[in-house]
Amino acid sequence: MKSIIALLLVFVSMGVNAAIDAYEFKDDANRERFQQLTTELRCPKCQNQNLADSNSPIATDLRREVYRMVEAGQQDEEITDFMVSRYGEFVLYRPKVNESTWILWYGPFVLLAVGAVVILLITRKRKRTNNTPDDSLNENEKTRLARLLNKGNVK
Incomplete structure (x- = not known):
């Protein structure tokens, strides 16, 4: 029983320390814009967290800055341009x-095409090498092989 109470106290104290942003919006449209922008913008310090999830x-x-700009009536493009000018393209999940950024957008497709060409070339080369007869036997080995094969055919 004491361990359950101790666990509850730990969880309660963790919840007290968590930072919760409470913003008052003029209307629901601004709230939705704020939520969309904070999920689309990446935290400059964190590896792969958006602004909404980062602590x-x-x-x-x-x-706070996005909230101020949304409430001031700035457009989404203006807000993202401000963030990009301040922190670079890194803050955008979709630059x-x-x-x-061409290599970022088209690089995976180029690598996929190169991989497909390499696989195609390897399979064609293997087919060619498997279809060619092996002439590495000398004359003595060929006659011995022929004798062994003929022994197997005799009934």
């Missing part, structure tokens, strides 16, 4: 297609 101090600051 880092910079993510808290950026959520824009341009010269610097």
Whole structure:
């Protein structure tokens, strides 16, 4: 019984320390925009967490900044452009297609095509080597092989 109470106290104390952002929005449209933007923007400090899921101090600051910009009536493009200008393309989970991101967008397809060509070339080479007769036997070995094969055919 004491261990259950101790566990409950641990869970309660963990919940008290968790940071919860409570923002008051003008309307539900702003709330939805805020939620969408914070899930689409990556935390600059964390490896692979969006702003909504990260507990880092910079993510808290950026959520506050996104809230301020949404409530100020700025468009989504303006907010993402501000974040990109400040933190680079890293903050976008889906970066824009341009010269610097071509390898990111088209690289997997190029690697897939190269892999398919390599597999095709390997299978063709194997078929060619399997279809060619093996002439590595000398004359003595060929006559011995012929005698052994003829012995098997005699009834």
